[in-house]
Amino acid sequence: MVFNVTHITTYKYNAPVNYCHNIATLRPRRSDGQELLDYKINISPGPAEITERVDFFGNFITRFSIQTEHDTLKVTTKSKIIRDFGFFYDSFLSDACRKITMNEALYALNGNDATIMDAKQFVLESIFIRQTNKDIKAYAEKSFQGNRSVFDAAYELMQRIYTDFDFVSGFTSISTPVEEVMREKKGVCQDFAQIAIACIRSVGLPARYVSGYIETLPPPGKEKLVGADASHAWFSIFIPGFGWVDFDPTNNQIPKDQHILVGWGRDYYDVPPLKGVVYGSGKSKLKVSVDIARVA
Amino acid sequence: MNVTRLSSFFMEFHQMLIDAAPGKKDNPNIVILTPGSHNETYFEHAYMASFLGYPLVQGNDLVVRDGFLWMKSLQGLKRIDVVLRRVDDAFSDPLELREDSHLGVAGLPDVVRRKNVSVINPVGSGVIENPGLIPFMPAISRYFLNENLILPQIASWWCGQEKEKNYVLNNLSNLVVKRIDRTNRESIYFGKFLSFDQLESLKAQILQRPYRFVAQEQINFSTAPNLTQGSLEPRNVVTRAFSIAYGNQYSVMPGGLVRVAPDSKTVRVSNQRGGTSKDFWVVGDQIVKEDKNKNWEQKSAIALSGLDDLPSLTAENLFWAGRYVGRTLVNARFIRTVMRQMAMMQNRDEKPDSIKIQVLLKAVTHMTGTYPGFSEKTKEGTPAMDNPYEEMLSVIRDKDRVGSLAHTIGMFSNSYYSIRNLWSSDMWRVFENIQKLWQSFQEEENPSILRILKVLNQLITRLIAFMGLIEESIMVQQGLLLYFIGLQLEQSMLTITKCRSLLAVKYDTQVEYDLLEYLLTSHESLNIYRYSYRSYIQLEHVLDLVITDVEYAGSLTFMIKRLQKDIARLPHSRKDQQLTNYQKYVFSAFSKLRLSDSSKLSLTKSKNDVVRQELDILLEELSDLLYKTSQSITGTYFNHTDRQTQMFTQSFPI
Numbered sequence: 014m015v016f017n018v019t020h021i022t023t024y025k026y027n028a029p030v031n032y033c034h035n036i037a038t039l040r041p042r043r044s045d046g047q048e049l050l051d052y053k054i055n056i057s058p059g060p061a062e063i064t065e066r067v068d069f070f071g072n073f074i075t076r077f078s079i080q081t082e083h084d085t086l087k088v089t090t091k092s093k094i095i096r097d098f099g100f101f102y103d104s105f106l107s108d109a110c111r112k113i114t115m116n117e118a119l120y121a122l123n124g125n126d127a128t129i130m131d132a133k134q135f136v137l138e139s140i141f142i143r144q145t146n147k148d149i150k151a152y153a154e155k156s157f158q159g160n161r162s163v164f165d166a167a168y169e170l171m172q173r174i175y176t177d178f179d180f181v182s183g184f185t186s187i188s189t190p191v192e193e194v195m196r197e198k199k200g201v202c203q204d205f206a207q208i209a210i211a212c213i214r215s216v217g218l219p220a221r222y223v224s225g226y227i228e229t230l231p232p233p234g235k236e237k238l239v240g241a242d243a244s245h246a247w248f249s250i251f252i253p254g255f256g257w258v259d260f261d262p263t264n265n266q267i268p269k270d271q272h273i274l275v276g277w278g279r280d281y282y283d284v285p286p287l288k289g290v291v292y293g294s295g296k297s298k299l300k301v302s303v304d305i306a307r308v309a
Numbered sequence: 310m311n312v313t314r315l316s317s318f319f320m321e322f323h324q325m326l327i328d329a330a331p332g333k334k335d336n337p338n339i340v341i342l343t344p345g346s347h348n349e350t351y352f353e354h355a356y357m358a359s360f361l362g363y364p365l366v367q368g369n370d371l372v373v374r375d376g377f378l379w380m381k382s383l384q385g386l387k388r389i390d391v392v393l394r395r396v397d398d399a400f401s402d403p404l405e406l407r408e409d410s411h412l413g414v415a416g417l418p419d420v421v422r423r424k425n426v427s428v429i430n431p432v433g434s435g436v437i438e439n440p441g442l443i444p445f446m447p448a449i450s451r452y453f454l455n456e457n458l459i460l461p462q463i464a465s466w467w468c469g470q471e472k473e474k475n476y477v478l479n480n481l482s483n484l485v486v487k488r489i490d491r492t493n494r495e496s497i498y499f500g501k502f503l504s505f506d507q508l509e510s511l512k513a514q515i516l517q518r519p520y521r522f523v524a525q526e527q528i529n530f531s532t533a534p535n536l537t538q539g540s541l542e543p544r545n546v547v548t549r550a551f552s553i554a555y556g557n558q559y560s561v562m563p564g565g566l567v568r569v570a571p572d573s574k575t576v577r578v579s580n581q582r583g584g585t586s587k588d589f590w591v592v593g594d595q596i597v598k599e600d601k602n603k604n605w606e607q608k609s610a611i612a613l614s615g616l617d618d619l620p621s622l623t624a625e626n627l628f629w630a631g632r633y634v635g636r637t638l639v640n641a642r643f644i645r646t647v648m649r650q651m652a653m654m655q656n657r658d659e660k661p662d663s664i665k666i667q668v669l670l671k672a673v674t675h676m677t678g679t680y681p682g683f684s685e686k687t688k689e690g691t692p693a694m695d696n697p698y699e700e701m702l703s704v705i706r707d708k709d710r711v712g713s714l715a716h717t718i719g720m721f722s723n724s725y726y727s728i729r730n731l732w733s734s735d736m737w738r739v740f741e742n743i744q745k746l747w748q749s750f751q752e753e754e755n756p757s758i759l760r761i762l763k764v765l766n767q768l769i770t771r772l773i774a775f776m777g778l779i780e781e782s783i784m785v786q787q788g789l790l791l792y793f794i795g796l797q798l799e800q801s802m803l804t805i806t807k808c809r810s811l812l813a814v815k816y817d818t819q820v821e822y823d824l825l826e827y828l829l830t831s832h833e834s835l836n837i838y839r840y841s842y843r844s845y846i847q848l849e850h851v852l853d854l855v856i857t858d859v860e861y862a863g864s865l866t867f868m869i870k871r872l873q874k875d876i877a878r879l880p881h882s883r884k885d886q887q888l889t890n891y892q893k894y895v896f897s898a899f900s901k902l903r904l905s906d907s908s909k910l911s912l913t914k915s916k917n918d919v920v921r922q923e924l925d926i927l928l929e930e931l932s933d934l935l936y937k938t939s940q941s942i943t944g945t946y947f948n949h950t951d952r953q954t955q956m957f958t959q960s961f962p963i
Contacts, residue, residue: 024956034373034404034416035956062376064419076419080374137520144518289956290404290415297956 014096014270015050015308018226020244022287023300024086032080035289038224039090040065040073041275046098055089072276072284088287093308096270105164105267110255115166116159119217121253132251135219139279142211145192152195153212163218167250167260168267170212174205175265187281202246202263203281209248209262210280219251221277223259224284228271228305242305244286249277273305313563313591318553323361325555329427330390337390339363340380342371344396344412346727354395355730365730368396370620373416378426383624383946384617384880392417392428397491398435406432408955415953441467441489441523463528469520477524478515481508484524486515501527535569545570548589563591615786617880625947626728627788631795633721634779638772639803640676640714644705645765646831647673652758657698664816665823670697672810676803678712679704698758705761706751718747733782739775743768790878797872798939804865805932807831808855812848813925815913825851834863852907852924865931866902873899876938881945891941898934901927 020039041049056063060077068074079086104110113121122129122136138144156169181199191211194204206222213220227245231237247261247268259268268274276284291297330337343354345367358365364380371389372379379386394401400410402417420426442449443465450458466473467489477484486498498511515522532543546569551562567587575584647669651657654666661667667683674682674693682700683693693700708715725732725740732740750756750764776796783789811824825846829835832855842850858864873895876882882889888896910924 032374036404061374064423066422076416078373078416138518287956288404288408291954291956293954299956 016092016094016096016228016273017306017308018090018092018094018242018273019302019304019306020090020092020226020286021300021302022088025298025300026084026086026291026293027296027298028293029082029084030079030086030291030293031082032078033086033289033291034078035076035086035088035287036285037075037077037088037090037287038068038072038276038284039088039286040075041092041094041225041273042072042277044274045101046096046270047274048095049092050095051091051093053091055091057085057087057089058083068283070276070278070283072278092273094273096273098269102267102269105258107255110252110258111162111164113163113252113254114160115157115163115216115218118163118253122217122219124253128256129253132219132253135221135251135279136214136217137279138214140282141187141280142191142207142214144215145190145195145211148195149191149208149211150215153215157213157216157218163250163252164258167213167258170209171260171262172265174209174262178205178208178262180263187285202243202261205262206246206248207280209260213248213250221249221251221257222280222284223247223249223274223277224281224286225272225274225276226303226305227261227264227273228307242303244301244303245272246281247272310590311593311595311597313593314597315562315564318551318560318562319361321555321560322553325553326391326393326429328555329429331424331427332390334390338380338387339391339393340366340371340389341393342366342368342396342401342414344400346729348395350395351729357393358730363393364618364620365623366620367622368401368411368413370622371414371417373414373420376420376423376425378414378417378420380618381621382618383621387618389426392426394428394430394432398432401428401432403953403955411953435491438491439489440465440487440525441469441520443467443523443525444473464526466524467520468515468522468524474515474519477522478512481512481524483527485527486511486522486524488521489523490521499527532573533569542573544573545575565589616788616790616878619786619788619791621947623728623731624788624791625943626724627731627791628795628942628947630721630724630728631792631797632799633717633724634772634776635796635799636803637714637717637721638769638776639800639807640717641765641769641772642833643676643807643831644673644701644714645762645769646827648701648758648762648765650827651697651701652762654697657758658696660695661697663820665820665827666697667694668811668814668816668820668824669827670694670700672807673701673704675810676806677704677714677717679710702756702761708751715747715751718743728788731783731787733778736775736778736782739771739778743771743775746771785878790875794872794875794879794942797868797875798935801865801868801872802932802935804832804855804868805928805935808865809925809928809932812852813921813928815919815921821848822846828855832863834861837861837863848911849907852910856910857902857905857907866899869895869899869902872938876942879942879946889941889945891938891945894934894938894941898931898938901930901934 018041037054039054040052041047043049054075056077056079058079058081061080063075063077065073065075122133152173153170156166156173157163158166178194178198178200180201182201184197185194185200185204187203189200189204191204191207194200194208195211200208210220210222224244224246226242229237229242245261245263247259247263249257249259251257259272261268261272275286278284286301326339327334327337330339339361341354341358341361341363343351343358343365345351348354355365357363364370366380370381371392372381372386374386378389378392380389396412399407401413402415403410403413404415405418406413417426417428418432421428421432443462444467446462447458450456466477466484468474468477477486480500482500482503484500486500488496498507500508500511503511530545533546534541535544535546537544546567549566549568551565552559565588567589568584569587571584650666650669654661661670670683670693674680674684681693682704683697703710703713705714707713708719710716722740722744746764746767753760756764779792780789783792807828811828815821816824825848826835828851829838829846834854838846838850838854841854844850854861854864856865859866859870861867873892876891876895882892905923905927910927911921912923913919913921
């Protein structure tokens with residue numbers, strides 16, 4: 014499946030900004046079953062300098078700064094992506110993926126080959142997901158038990174988050190602590206992904222945060238609205254001997270071809286679509302629109 | 310004593326910084342990046358900056374543009390090649406690192422990646438300070454160098470390993486436990502001093518995040534003799550030694566700093582816990598030759614070029630230091646004059662019946678800007694005029710009241726505190742004297758007018774001593790010029806307000822005479838007046854002396870002339886072509902003064918009129934021009950005040 018993704022982020026300031034430094038994680042990375050065919054970024058006003066590099070996790074980071082006075086910042090990216098995830102999706106049915114129990118996984122994590130070493134950093138605390146109170150662990154342990162398959166436990170955790178939590182936008186912000194989301198059982202996709210990650214880490218297994226897009230389909234009989242698609246986030250768990258498996262607790266499914274991956278990290282902090290330091294006074298208003306169109 | 314000199318170490322240090330510059334420049338621009346005057350090691354940064362001759366800057370003084378790092382100076386942006394970093398790793402960039410940091414420079418790591426600046430030590434090197442690495446050092450040394458460690462290590466156990474963790478938990482009361490990161494440098498636990506409950510809680514903390522802790526054997530430290538109140542006593546000491554990696558080797562400073570425990574029982578030594586500091590010297594057998602030929606001329610290029618390269622934050626602090634010291638002095642003198650008159654009143658807690666006292670009190674409100682105060686426009690409640698003592702006490706001592714003497718002294722202290730690196734030791738002494746005097750006065754209950762007068766006298770004397778020291782301890786190109794500009798500007802503005810409050814309205818002859826005398830007294834000009842005019846005090850003469858005299862240092866015209874000369878030396882001022890705005894304002898003020906005529910200024914429109922319109926208009930215009938001057942100087946030179954904000958605000962719970 015080939016998609017054209019248009020992602021527009023607009024900041025409107027109520028007082029002029031003299032200059033700003035920004036970092037964007039918007040260019041989709043290569044990953045299993047996904048290739049980037051074309052990518053363009055357009056920034057207005059034009060940046061004085063712009064560089065791109067690959068970060069520690071292998072994501073594309075675009076850094077730019079604007080030195081002309083402005084009251085609106087608009088960042089538009091157009092990505093053409095081919096997704097063909099069927100083969101990988103099917104591999105999740107294998108014994109290598111499904112049969113590993115938590116005890117076996119924890120034992121395997123004592124090893125120190127390169128894959129294990131790389132995965133182990135995702136057990137540690139991260140900026141937004143600290144080791145937390147007992148609630149998270151108690152919630153996790155309902156699904157994660159020593160002799161149970163890690164895959165089954167993760168699948169059940171995804172289902173439970175999908176049923177137990179309400180999708181309420183505007184209730185949380187990026188600074189809402191995981192504990193509060195757990196207590197209130199409300200949030201958006203970022204919160205659900207981070208809850209799942211906190212749970213998985215609390216039992217000692219590696220989990221990472223995945224940022225991307227999801228294609229939404231219009232209600233039957235209605236035309237699809239431009240810009241109705243969204244920035245999205247989900248989580249991924251590491252199964253030793255097999256590899257990483259993604260789960261989307263917001264939609265209660267394992268991502269296939271409608272999920273487009275941009276980057277991953279320990280939590281939201283590592284892969285914010287756009288962040289920046291702004292010099293000037295006053296407040297900003299943010300507007301994001303994402304449009305995903307099937308080409309073929 | 311043959312004390313080994315440190316200068317060769319600093320020479321190498323200096324050379325190392327020069328060699329670190331990208332592109333091997335001959336004269337790289339080097340700065341020291343400090344977290345600011347509230348940091349406990351600020352003194353070191355300041356001392357090093359003045360010793361090595363590098364500008365001392367804060368994050369706010371630097372900016373990233375076009376892929377390079379620049380320092381905001383009085384003249385404009387200056388490219389920086391090397392940063393000696395004294396800001397913690399995580400705080401050095403609010404974009405890629407801690408978002409809540411206001412100590413760093415947004416985009417700094419990117420300039421480093423482009424190899425357009427060298428940061429010493431590189432951001433991230435703090436990870437080496439992790440004490441969790443200690444147990445691995447012998448193996449690391451053998452693996453990489455095939456050598457054993459020369460210095461023995463204290464036995465250490467990192468709790469991130471199962472076996473080590475269990476050992477630590479079982480032997481906690483004999484161990485010293487530390488965190489592996491530097492986020493909380495005070496978190497050191499001495500097991501043997503902990504109660505059962507404390508030990509249990511520490512165990513719980515370790516179990517929750519074992520990787521975060523390292524434990525060390527509790528060893529008995531040796532002590533050093535310390536001279537305490539005339540006798541030698543043993544004390545635990547901590548020495549801080551310094552070394553630099555230069556070329557392929559390390560140089561160790563032949564000396565260092567020592568922190569001494571406050572008493573003989575204390576094992577933990579830290580400045581924050583009341584320890585004292587000492588130098589430590591290395592004494593040799595050989596006679597140390599003074600090497601007077603050390604080539605210190607080759608200093609950082611930007612330090613030499615003076616005023617143009619003054620960091621604008623320092624410049625602004627000096628400007629405000631001048632303004633606040635001027636404001637404190639002029640207001641303290643005026644308030645003293647007023648208090649002397651109040652001392653002669655029958656009842657200080659009642660509305661004064663004499664007009665002259667009322668005029669004086671209103672002038673206090675105008676000069677300090679503590680409205681409504683004694684001015685007419687009182688809101689509900691008792692007018693201040695009904696209880697002058699209470700209001701005056703508030704104008705003098707209420708540090709939360711903007712404009713009060715206490716508030717001004719507070720602002721004066723802040724601005725001086727933030728430029729501590731420019732001070733001489735005598736200035737410290739006098740500054741502390743002022744602080745002490747004022748602190749004890751703040752605490753006194755219901756001080757008598759005589760007591761207030763005494764404090765004001767002492768304050769004024771110390772301020773004058775302090776001002777004298779500033780002039781002799783700071784060089785013009787270090788920024789003294791900005792101090793003078795601030796001082797002249799403030800004194801001129803207050804002189805204008807004072808003359809306007811006391812002279813713009815015509816009173817009875819006797820009242821008028823007294824007011825003129827108060828004006829001269831508060832201006833410290835009574836003797837000069839008597840010397841110059843040898844006559845009865847007359848308005849025209851007073852105006853001549855205080856406003857239009859060209860020779861007398863206390864006259865407004867003289868001060869404005871001086872201001873005009875000083876601002877002409879600022880980097881953006883023009884001498885031949887079109888003047889800058891601030892130059893125009895001051896020039897205009899000066900010409901208005903030169904064109905005025907005291908005999909006309911002292912007249913009212915008609916005999917029955919009470920307002921001296923010409924004087925009033927002149928003073929109003931002057932006041933307006935000086936206000937604009939200050940705004941224009943601020944806009945031209947100190948415009949670094951753009952606030953740094955994040956597009957998103959997020960908590961950063963490290």
